[in-house]
Amino acid sequence: MKRKIMALLMAAAMGASMVLSACSSGGETTQTTTAAAKETAAETKNTAGESKAEGETAGSGLLNETGYPIVNEPITLKVGVKAGSAALDGPWADYDWIKALQEQSGINFEFVEYADNEAVSLMFASRDYPDISFDVGNDKQIKEAAEGGDLYAIDEYMEQYAPNWYKYFQDNPRSKATVTSADGHIYSLPAVWDETKESGSSMRDVFVIATPWLDELGLEIPTTTNEFYEVLKAFKEHAGEGSIPENVIPLYIYGITNNVGGALDLINFFGVRVSSHRYCVTMDDNEKVEFNFANEDIKEPLKYIRKLVEEGLVPVECFTDSNDEYLAKIKSADNYVGACFSGVNRDDGATTVIGVLDSENGKKPMKRGIEAVVTRNRFTIYKNCEYPEAAVRLANLIAEPEWSIQGYFGMFDGHFMEKTSDGKFMRLGYPMDEQRKSSGVVTRVSLLCSKENVMNNLVFEEGSNWGEQMKEREIYDDYLIPGKNCYPNIMFSDKNASRISELYTDIKSCVDTTFADWMINGGIDEGWDAYIAQLKDYGLEEFLSLLQEERDSAMALVQ
Amino acid sequence: MRNKKMLLRIKKHWQLYLLLLPAVLYVAVFDYAPMYGLLGAFENFKPYLGYLRSEWVGFLHFERFFSTNAFAKIVPNTIKLSVYSLVAGFPIPIILALCLNYVPSVKFKKLVQNITYAPHFISVVVLVSMVNVFFGTNNGLINGIRDSLGMDRILFIGDPDIFRHLYVWSGVWQGMGWGSIIYISALSSVDPGLHESAIVDGASILQRIRYIDIPTIVPVIVTLLILDAGKVMSVGFDKVFLMQNSLNLSASEVIATYVYKRGLLNAEYGYSTAVGLFNSVINLILLITVNQISKKVSDIGIL
Known part of the structure; x- marks a missing residue:
């Protein structure tokens, strides 16, 4: 009798787990059944x-x-x-x-x-x-x-x-x-x-800072990376005083390479042209695809950010937070973020858009640009x-x-x-x-907001929040990476598309994990060669040459 | 001759077979019929051409998977994570069931049972948020306590070495109560007469567990172990993906998340099918091996 109960039990358990395991691989199977009727x-x-x-x-x-x-x-x-x-x-x-x-x-x-x-x-x-x-x-x-x-x-x-x-x-x-x-x-x-x-590109994020805090501390709006560093230090030292809260985050960056909220603009300030908008590549002035995440010049901005992280001016969870957490932090009504990069400035006066920072390394600061979307x-x-x-x-x-x-x-x-x-x-x-x-349909429907069609006729109500937002952004105009230096938004050919995505997955995760590790643990100089070797191993050269090929043939198609 | 016997048996016990029928149909329709989709693993599958006319590429997708740079990282990651889950997670429900079996107060037993299996009903998203809330660096509960005790804050969420512990033990916490149900019901079938005579003979609780309870539930334990061994390669996608970030990626990139990034986001059906098939074959081999070993050693098997 006991045996029988046991056997039944086992059968039940077995059946259940088989069904479950079948369900867990459901993705393809559903497609299969429908394809049968196809x-x-x-x-x-x-x-x-x-x-x-x-x-x-x-x-x-x-x-x-x-x-x-x-x-x-x-x-x-x-x-x-x-x-x-x-x-x-x-x-x-x-x-x-x-x-x-x-x-x-x-x-x-x-x-x-x-x-x-x-x-x-x-x-x-x-x-x-x-x-x-x-x-x-x-x-x-x-x-x-x-x-x-x-x-x-x-x-x-x-x-x-x-x-x-x-x-x-x-x-x-x-x-x-x-x-x-x-x-x-x-x-x-x-x-x-x-x-x-005119440069053929438009703005991505704005760079904002908590100006009420600057005023309280009697500080000027920073114009160089060194001044910015001093400002962040002051924010931290005066935590808990005036309107600066105890749990202040002097600078919040949402990872390094994130298109929204990341630290790419900070890297641009050092005159290094990087973008994560299209496969993390940009175009140099000779129409060649370049990947500046593997350029020695990026070490300087990375060391700068590392210094900020090391001294607690950038919190470590920047590198583990999700997008929701990023948004919650920069939009929090408690205002505990001193500076950040954001798609739009807040309209409650807690922050002001400030211009690019000069790194004083002799190179002109840049600001990320994107081509007509x-x-x-x-x-x-x-x-x-x-x-x-x-x-x-x-x-x-x-x-x-x-x-x-x-x-x-x-x-x-x-x-x-x-x-x-x-x-x-x-x-x-x-x-x-x-x-x-x-505007629920924004970007989900084929709206044609080109210059001739719409944008040249678009005006903003005098003094309105939206008008101010547009004006604030003008301080970046001279620094935007021009459209010709952006990798064009093209469809890849059949033969290269999956290879490119395959290489990109590895390369992007190598960049992300290495940079995050450097920010938390340091070792940029020591680890640089290994990082470059790893990228080579992951097929960086092939990746760039495929992107070049695709870009050239797409451009040839329209000329 | 045998077939005739079979028919006779079916005729005689037709009610039982009728009961079995829905399950057989279910498996046939949802598990066996879709299997021809596995063809996709060997094809450059295009929806408008279908399985029969899509270009046949042989083992190309498998070669692509094996030759990817990440292969050497994600396969060990997957195995480490699931073996750790198995080793840590498997015995705990058994121990819990044995403990509960000796609780004299029925009320208390029910209470503990309810509390331990309540977490099973929490969705993965919520569970991961809870992990983040407890283990966050600046606002997390644990780090808050550490800070007030004068200890350093630890970056739990971003540390690849800690990722596995967080993953496994949050899973154990969530699953142990639910997992213990089957053992509790198995234990209830133990003949009380055995316990009574053991008590008369002066056996301690530990001795009763050792000589009465465990031998009774061993078949259940072995069965579940064999089934779990057959799932080693398939670590659930959702939880890993949600817990993943660029700092712990070196430990948290597993086959499922990698295939998601590479294959599904780009609608590469053939590639994902190939990886899925690879996983299933390894799982099947493991399942059969463990089953054979178990048959040899304990004479218990499921096949």
Whole structure:
């Protein structure tokens, strides 16, 4: 009897753990099951492709070639989107912008929300597409869907139905290169946000310092790295006095190589050109790809940061914190961070944007720049769509100046935005934390905020928080790393893409772990040679030559 | 002849087979049917071509995995982490179950049981946040105590040597109560007559554990051990990934996190399938080996 109970128990335990172990490897298996049904789906797809011509005529009967609404009787498109977090963004259908867009275009949206990247993967693997999608799919997924003949080549419709995009790409060949796939077609439209200066690049983070503390201590705003060091020391020494709290963090950096909040700007101040925006590489003046994380010149700024860490001016958990912790610290109402790099300055007067610091090593300080932001894969039309012309016209409508800017900053309702009498778009001084509410679609839809289209007409309400923010940033203009020194945002060819990502994973983690270790334990000079040898071992040379090759061929494509 | 017997048996005990059917179906549909997706490990898989028409690349993905620089680091990391988890985590539920078995007060026993298995229901994200709150450098509880005692603050979260201890012991804390349930139920099947006569013979508690309880639950222990040995290569992804940072990466980069960074973020289905297959094969070999050893030594096995 006992034996029997035991046997049953064992069987139960065994079964349970087998099921569990099967579940834990679920990722691929789900894809597999759906792919099973896919063979048949492919057949239907093919026939659908052949009958495309009929579909087109059926669609164009409804289409108004110009003017609005786009279609002469309402149609419904299934729109694939990534689900936003409800608390932050709210459901897609609730945005005023989306509602107004449906009204003007005469096209109703039926949103298909994908909970996460896995859901998106599954959609592509099973080829169960919506009609159009915003911000769904990465380069590889879009490319493979295009290879499979599942996407409309938008460029073929562009001249006739999307003149805004057609003109933009004509005028901006570099942007065209970033969205054109290897076969010369454009399968997905990007979101464009171009606030570049004359140098061809725009700002990344601002450098902020707690000016009330400086005032209390009777200190000037630092202009050199040495003065900055003295200021940080003063913050620490006077912890607990005046408005400087006991637990003060004199300088908070979010790791070294993080694009947002990291210490890259601090390295730039020493005249070393680094960026982590595109594969951690930059371009030198001879159009050669360079990797300054392996340049001896970076030792000086690293030693400087190490000194700050060693003396407790930068807390060690900077190197272990998560993004949430970084944001919580720099945005905390208790203001215990003395200086940091941040995407936006706070609007409560606790900090002020300050300029670059001179390292006094004879080199001109730099500040990270980024090229016009062209974010791919924001508007894709799938072969399911019976009305490709209408969809392209919808993309064109979104790219109209008014629609693009309202998608970014909020509607022309007198609270978020206003249209001035001379036809400019004025951003009003609404509180910063309302930003998400006003502009939930930002960067997730193919908004065309290029210079000619939008940015040249954008003004800020006099004296408003947003206007001040823009003005503050001007102190960096002379120091920005120019656009030609940024690695372009391009799609990699099939043969190199996975090799590049493979090499990059190793190289990036080598840089991150080594730098973090140096910051905590020191030993930069002693460890330098081993670090370089390790990078070589990880294939740094191959990595750079592949990036060079990809860059050259992408540039050749547009010239 | 045998088949006929089998059919007869099924006919005779059809209710039992009916009970078994859902489980068999489940395994067939969700565990066996998807297995042809393993083909992806040998292909340059493209969704629009499917498994049958995607380009066949043989062992390319495996070669890529074995030749990566990180291979020499992530495989030992994975094994160290899971073997440590197994060695530390396996005996503790057994000891807990044996202790609870001798608690005379039923109320107290239930209370302890509830308290010890409550952490099982905490999600990994919360657990990792708790670890961070307790062991943080400047604001952490432990370092606060150390500081007020005049000791140095320690960078627990960023130290690769400490990472494994944090990972394993937080796991033990979370899992021991839940893990002990099966042993407690096994212990309840011990014939009370044995204990009574042992008491009459003057056996101490330790002797009763040694000669009555443990021999009874040995089959359960061995079974679970064999199953756990079959999971050595698959360290759970979530918790490691959440606890990872650039300082402890040298200890915390395991196969699952590496494949995530390399393969899944870039939608490299073939590559991730190949690594998954590699893991499963090693696990299977381990499982069979441990099972064979156990059969030889104790005559208990699951296969």
